[in-house]
Amino acid sequence: MRVKKSRLWIPLLSAGVVACGLGASSTANATVILSFGQSVDGPIVTATENALDTKTSIVGIDVPVVITQYAGPGAPISAFLDFTLNSTAPAALTLGQILEPFGGSFSFTSLSGDLGINYLSSVFTDFVFGTNGGSSLTVNSSQPPGSVVFTSDILDAASLEVPRALSLAFADVTPVGTIVGTSLQGFTSSVSGTVSAVIPVPEPAGLALFGVGLAALGVMQYRRATKIQPAVGRASGQDLNA
Numbered sequence: 001m002r003v004k005k006s007r008l009w010i011p012l013l014s015a016g017v018v019a020c021g022l023g024a025s026s027t028a029n030a031t032v033i034l035s036f037g038q039s040v041d042g043p044i045v046t047a048t049e050n051a052l053d054t055k056t057s058i059v060g061i062d063v064p065v066v067i068t069q070y071a072g073p074g075a076p077i078s079a080f081l082d083f084t085l086n087s088t089a090p091a092a093l094t095l096g097q098i099l100e101p102f103g104g105s106f107s108f109t110s111l112s113g114d115l116g117i118n119y120l121s122s123v124f125t126d127f128v129f130g131t132n133g134g135s136s137l138t139v140n141s142s143q144p145p146g147s148v149v150f151t152s153d154i155l156d157a158a159s160l161e162v163p164r165a166l167s168l169a170f171a172d173v174t175p176v177g178t179i180v181g182t183s184l185q186g187f188t189s190s191v192s193g194t195v196s197a198v199i200p201v202p203e204p205a206g207l208a209l210f211g212v213g214l215a216a217l218g219v220m221q222y223r224r225a226t227k228i229q230p231a232v233g234r235a236s237g238q239d240l241n242a
Contacts, residue, residue: 030163033071033155034108034120035194039064039078043188045170053181056100058085058128058139058170060191062112067119071199072154079108079119081191083168085139088125090182098177099129100184102139106168118153120195124166128184130177137177137189139168150197160197168193 038044047058060083067077083106091100103125110116126141141148142165150157150164170189178185 030165030196030198031071032069032194032196033160033199034067035069036065036067036079036081036108037192038190039066041190043172043174043190045189045191046186047184047188048186049180049183054090054183056087056184056186058102058104059083063191065108065191067108069194070119072119072152077110077119079110080112080114082107082109082114085128087128087183091179091184093132093179096132097129098132098137098179098184099127100179101125101127104139106166118151120155120157121151122148122166122195124148130170130173132178133176135171135173135176137170137173137184137187139166139170139193141166148197150195159200161200162198164197166193166195 044063045058045060047056049056060081063081063083065079065081067075067079069075070077083104085102085104087100088103089101091098093099105121105123107114107121108119110119124141124143124147126139126146128137128139130137143162148164148166150160169192170187171192173187173189175185175187177187180186
């Protein structure tokens with residue numbers, strides 16, 4: 001049996017519409033999804049090295065912060081920050097700069113004790129760096145090449161695409177940043193920072209193609225229906241004359 005070419009257009013066109021729909025959402029440049037600063041002045045962050053001066057932990061517990069920019073609703077938002085960073089390899093000093101690999105996690109919640117609404121949480125790996133003898137240090141993490149995973153009660157964290165990145169800035173580091181043994185010396189400080197990721201958005205061109213595909217599919221269905229109706233009428237007439 002010979003299949004009419006016009007009928008072949010319908011499944012092919014349907015596939016094209018689906019393809020346009022899948023392609024209508026694309027990645028863009030990473031955008032800031034959260035930025036924050038401390039709402040109370042003072043050295044709330046504490047870093048301590050172990051007894052052998054080979055590892056350092058940087059901890060913040062119930063740090064009161066203000067989320068000044070947020071990809072969800074409600075900013076500015078008063079929240080609490082909890083985080084723990086642990087060194088994963090010895091520190092190095094290069095051209096006056098301290099560099100030490102760290103891994104850790106953070107969470108921004110509406111209530112102290114890491115409770116309430118989870119505005120944003122993350123588990124990540126990367127490094128801490130800063131000028132040797134300076135009063136500021138920075139934790140940077142990015143995927144790629146590192147690993148940054150997000151969860152949230154507000155944001156659709158699963159849709160946040162790479163590159164994902166975060167930066168925690170420690171200011172008023174006391175005593176100044178330096179290496180003791182093979183790890184960063186303990187200190188107290190304040191903290192602020194930003195978190196970014198790619199948020200998928202529909203492309204205007206992709207949406208336009210999607211609309212054209214739907215319109216063309218409707219036209220083909222209409223033409224098919226108008227061809228079937230006369231054929232049915234002729235068949236009925238033949239039966240009556242028999």
